[in-house]
Amino acid sequence: MSRVRVAGVGLTEFGRAPERTGRELFAEASARALDDAGVDREAVSALHYGNFMGALGERQGHQAPLMAEAAGLRCPATRYELACASAGAAVRGAVQSVRGGEADVVVAGGMERMTNRTIEETTEALAIAADELFEVRAGVTFPGAYALMARSYFERFGGGPADLAHVAVKNHANAVPNEYAQYREEIAVDDALDAPTIADPLGLYDSCPVTDGASAVVLVSESYAEENDVDASVAVVGSGQGGDRLALQDRASPARTPATDDAAAEAFADAGCSREDVCAVEVHDCFTIAEVCALEGLGFYDPGEGIGAARRGETTADGGLPVNLSGGLKAKGHPVGATGGSQVAEMTRLLRGDHPNSDAVDGTVGLTHNAGGTVASAVVHLLEVVE
Amino acid sequence: MSRVRVAGVGLTEFGRAPERTGRELFAEASARALDDAGVDREAVSALHYGNFMGALGERQGHQAPLMAEAAGLRCPATRYELACASAGAAVRGAVQSVRGGEADVVVAGGMERMTNRTIEETTEALAIAADELFEVRAGVTFPGAYALMARSYFERFGGGPADLAHVAVKNHANAVPNEYAQYREEIAVDDALDAPTIADPLGLYDSCPVTDGASAVVLVSESYAEENDVDASVAVVGSGQGGDRLALQDRASPARTPATDDAAAEAFADAGCSREDVCAVEVHDCFTIAEVCALEGLGFYDPGEGIGAARRGETTADGGLPVNLSGGLKAKGHPVGATGGSQVAEMTRLLRGDHPNSDAVDGTVGLTHNAGGTVASAVVHLLEVVE
Secondary structure, three states: OOOEEEEEEEEOOOEOOOOOOHHHHHHHHHHHHHHHHOOOHHHOOEEEEEOOOHHHHOOOOOHHHHHHHHOOOOOOEEEEEEOEOHHHHHHHHHHHHHHOOOOOEEEEEEEEOOOOOOHHHHHHHHHHHOOOOOOHHHOOOHHHHHHHHHHHHHHHHOOOHHHHHHHHHHHHHHHOOOOOOOOOOOOOHHHHHHOOEEEOOEEHHHEOOOOEEEEEEEEEEHHHHHHOOOOOOEEEEEEEEEEOOOOHHHOOOOOOOHHHHHHHHHHHHHHOOOHHHEEEEEOOOOEHHHHHHHHHHOOOOOOOOHHHOOOOOOOOOOOOOOEOOOOHHHHHOOOHHHHHHHHHHHHHHHHHOOOOOHHHOOOOEEEEEEEEOOOOEEEEEEEEEOO | OOOEEEEEEEEOOOEOOOOOOHHHHHHHHHHHHHHHHOOOHHHOOEEEEEOOOHHHHOOOOOHHHHHHHHOOOOOOEEEEEEOEOHHHHHHHHHHHHHHOOOOOEEEEEEEEOOOOOOHHHHHHHHHHHOOOOOOHHHOOOHHHHHHHHHHHHHHHHOOOHHHHHHHHHHHHHHHOOOOOOOOOOOOOHHHHHHOOEEEOOEEHHHEOOOOEEEEEEEEEEHHHHHHOOOOOOEEEEEEEEEEOOOOHHHOOOOOOOHHHHHHHHHHHHHHOOOHHHEEEEEOOOOEHHHHHHHHHHOOOOOOOOHHHOOOOOOOOOOOOOOEOOOOHHHHHOOOHHHHHHHHHHHHHHHHHOOOOOHHHOOOOEEEEEEEEOOOOEEEEEEEEEOO
């Protein structure tokens, strides 16, 4: 099986850009990734593209060939949609196509526009990631669903808003030096605790923002990298995906996310490495409680133990397992269809040593975790410096 | 590389079913496919699912995990969206995952609901497969776009509505015995020529209907089939995909569809067989002119020669190259996100000998061709009886 290298990564500055079209955003991210890779556009044989809500927000379906054109590519293009894990799924599809020998050079990534409509319209559009018949019609929105998960977690395992505040403080601190982050200001624990409630027990700083942005990574086979002298020191060594019931009510416990467990198990088995090898993690912290559930699902903490990780300083930049050194969805921003590609791009920069927070990375293996909905879908990748 | 076998296929009866939910439709198709395969649900390790416009028509995104649940599967699920080629892309993703060694048993397919809204709403929803900025805002709908392609074809190569009428007559005749087809009535050439104009030069019988339906196929690795004594006599021996500019105006000629050329070239090279080996073809005839362009793009006819194929009787059930023995999108129906899976299911039945039109098949290799938009995307698969 051909191993897969990350030859280049590209991102737009995450934030509010309601005046920019989707094709502009993806053109920018893909151009940066292709420049970073030093690979000719003619060598690219497929685009694997993630987008979640373009049919609603932009009235634009069939975005894959449009984005190939925006990227200056002449190749087949496929869109993956898995709610907020759309780009994670796109990266996984790209990895599988290179491994299967279908392609030597592919681009994967995603794009989302979220600020071109009112926040009410965007909240309603995001809600289509939940079960329309059995959740949305009952009034579920995502802040509400994650509030329910937080409440269930607190009741089952303990912990409270002050623990979650430390997650927000950590991720805001990490975002400060990141030139691609939406919110580059530190906050204090009291800022988080005193902030307006969004959905009890979650407050403003427990929630990621809405964001416009795009991400792209150039993946190449190991043989192509060698034969063409492509500088690609980071490899995708493991890929895993998990799935669960769509509706929260159909699961055993809202405080646990087994799709993450399954994705991690597959990725670690695929890579042949263990959790002790991992030196940096980017997890899907759309809400602070989601980071806690992710760290437990990934197996870095036992159930009930993840809630105190940030408060104890274990997941801060100077802790034993730095989590969301990019700033995470929380502070870097969350253009939903782009996020999975952004995580792989940021982890590649962190491992290569050219991320402003690379100094916090002590090791060669990093993990990315991208989730859809209330974690009905999860995609995990393991990256490693291999030369 | 592990070869891929079709272990089972399942379809819903195509037609109007506005009262049935998407999950009901996909549950039925997938249950039939799994029954046909005789494979336990526990053995399935992924669902690859196509859907185009559920975000608009049903306000339901993130359908992949929902459909896995409806199918009784406990596995990761991914949605592919490539306009009307969504399920073709899903089958291709599934094939690649088995070839790459990621999985031994997967389900691929798709679903679309189209009659639960007014025809105006459905026409508008379909239009998001075109370029929103440069086509849709100028008033383009798909009947209009394909009418433009037909007019361009006639001007460049000759031919006219009477040639297209023979395509409709053929596909309606093929649908008569097909228990899954939406329109099982024969029509005459004059019926087509006398029908109301939809978008000049295309009339009512040049256009496929709107359809509710679902499709599913169970794909297994050759080693799994052998070890588990799975009856799977048909293999997917070739897969190819092509891409083009999204907007018709950005292409060299509206009368040619080079994405189909590229997809076919890749699929034939992949399979190591030639056009002379092919004994039956299912092409994407969303409009009659689309069948003509497809046959030329696939290389069965030179440009300008495909227009007379049906009239000359070459592509009828008793012709040298039977095309759309299922009835095609034209008469079998076109639930857009399901169509690519339906084509693979129908071709498998045709090759296995258990389709009502199997008698028209004289050989062992069949081809399926699924297109998105005005063929900005095309996916081709080659199937072969291998035992």
